[in-house]
Amino acid sequence: MLAVLAAHVDEQNPLAGLKIGEWPEPVPPPGWTSVELRAAGLNHHDLWTLRGVGVAAEGLPVVLGAEGAGVDEEGNEVIVHAVVGDPAAGGGDETLDPAMGLLSSEYDGTFAERVVVPRRNLVPKPAALSFEEAACLPGAWLTAYRMLFERSGAEPGSTVLVQGAGGGVSTALITLGAAAGHRVWVTGRTEQRRARARELGAERTFAPGTRLPERVDVVLETVGAATWEHSARSVRPGGRIVVCGATTGARVPLDLSRLFYRQVSVVGSTLGTRDQLARLAGLVAGTGLRPLVDRVLPLTRAREGFAAMAAGRLFGKIVLGIRP
Structure with missing residues (x-):
């Protein structure tokens, strides 16, 4: 074969x-x-x-x-x-x-x-x-599903930042996050990518590294070294950074004082279970999300x-x- x-x-x-x-x-x-x-x-x-x-x-x-x-x-x-x-x-x-x-x-x-x-x-x-x-669904969308609905702790109406517009996980996060009632903010390298993110449901988009108008409840991090500092600066006290990948490198500076003083949680997430995949398939089929x-x-x-x-x-x- x-x-x-x-x-x-x-x-x-x-x-x-x-x-x-x-x-x-x-x-x-x-x-x-x-x-x-x-x-x-x-x-x-x-x-x-x-x-x-x-x-x-x-x-x-x-x-x-x-x-x-x-x-x-x-x-x-x-x-x-x-x-x-x-x-x-x-x-x-x-x-x-x-x-x-x-x-x-x-x-x-x-x-x-x-x-x-x-x-x-x-x-x-x-x-x-x-x-x-x-x-x-079994890779990118299952990863996004678990990040949002199990690992992020975000409730409907929460502001979530998706780092990097364009990849399979990030487009899934935008689509699922908007459908779940979150305020989805997205960073993207070009205005074209940012415009497409808005078409998928992003409320606001920003160039990489832009200082946000307010800190977010959750950062959904797939990029790694290139965006980590921005992620750490962008999450509110008591907020959470959910990490599923590091396409630009996994070694990042970690300011422990920022983590404990602001009580920020950093949570890892990898793929998902077979049962979560079954639920995701049902969700997509039932809602019309694609x-x-x-x-x-x-x-x-x-x-x-x-x-x-x-x-x-x-x-x-x-x-x-x-x-x-």
Whole structure:
């Protein structure tokens, strides 16, 4: 079958390790099943894998892709949850299982014609969603859903700041936050990006680093080093910064006096559970909210999609169409 692989890692030039070619058909072990994929979403996690983050050299090559939707062995349309873990081992949350693994890191991912996963990792795809839209949910949208509705503590009417307009998580945060009744403020590098953020529901937009007219209740941080200082300055006393990623680097200065004196909480958030994915799918189907798809490319043009994501030349999600 055709697949997109991380053949080797290169921290400075991650696309050097990207390979598109034939890969053996996967065979599901006991308790697992196979899914014939129809669409898969690109995610910054895949770039980190190509840089060698979260993957060992002896685990390569590995099929990339942590987001996907397709058809299971019984002909059901399904969404694939990327977290392979035992909920019981994590106190009911498989993302806290010490032995947790992810598709595209410890296990072959969704950038292929077929993938194998534990049976419990399949969530029914709502008929109202296209495969391309559904493929955006297990990564970017699930991350945003958990950040907003579990980790932020924000109540309707709260002011939340989304750092960076344009990526899959940030566009999901804007859409979900506005629908939940939050005052969504967004930073964006260009006026075009800021205008598109307003179209998605942002109340106000700002250039990066702009001093805000007032401090916000919650900062939703996906960027990392480039925006961290602004995030720390922008949250109100007693507020919260929720961090799910660091696309510009993870090492940031931390002013402890600011944290304890202003009683600011910094909370980490990673993906979400299978049950949260099921609830998210129901929410999207029931409300009419839809992931913003920047473009759909065939597997054979995956390198083009990776290059656009690495350069930030996207607004929303890049999706790979796998089968008609």
